[in-house]
Amino acid sequence: METDGVALTPEQARSALADAERVRASAAELSAAPWPTWFAVTLTLYVAALPVTCGGIAAEADWLLPRPAWLGVMLAITAVYGALLAVAARAWRDRTGVALRWDVLPKWATVPLAAGLPVLLVGAAFAFRVTGRPGWLLAASLISAAVSVGFHLAFVRLHRKTA
Incomplete structure (x- = not known):
């Protein structure tokens, strides 16, 4: 926070500390997911x-290739x-001492x-084969990515409730 040589009031200092604590808590919640954020991105892709x-x-x-x-x-x-799933699972196990298991979700x-x-x-591949329209594949890709992100966020929220 830039103060331009002006001292912060006690209220401004408390507000800045509260903001920093919210950011720290949010980062801790995201890092507590069963897989690292980089793996959630990898899974989504x-x-x-x-x-x-x-x-x-x-x-x-032949279509494109x-x-x-x-x-x-x-x-x-x-x-x-x-390979990246194995790396993420090992990182989780090293960090928590507990194996990454899907059955606890x-x-x-x-x-x-x-x-x-x-x-x-x-279904999208079948619809593409029958119609020849790649829109089916694009729609399935977008839905799959949204489901992946949604699942990750739902798990983070679930973890927040139990923590």
């Missing part, structure tokens, strides 16, 4: 790329995601996610 990749694999004719290239992209991004969130996301990915 991965699920956003999956519909397009599945659509490329499912396309009747040959089908074997799409398969290679799918294998590469899945391998990178798997609330069933009200994980069951629809586990059932709905594959339907969204396969």
Whole structure:
């Protein structure tokens, strides 16, 4: 806070300290999620790329890339995601002493996610194959990314309630 040589009043100082405490508490809440923020971003990018990749694999004719290239992209991004998941899980275990487990997350969130996301990915690829319109893939990518961000924020909020 720039004061231009003017001393802060006690009220301004208390307000600045309260603001700093809110920022610290918010950062602590976000860092308490079961995965680091960089991994939440990685997961979001991965699920956003999956519909397009599945659509490329499912396309009747070569679409943007040959089908074997799409398969290679799918294998590469899945391998990178798997490796980063292992790094995130190890970081969580090192930080907390507890293994990263999906079964401790609330069933009200994980069951629809586990059932709905594959339907969204396969459904969009199927709709793209039938219609030839890539809008299906774009819509599925945007929905998948929104679900990923929403799931992360819901877990942070859930953690805030229990902490």
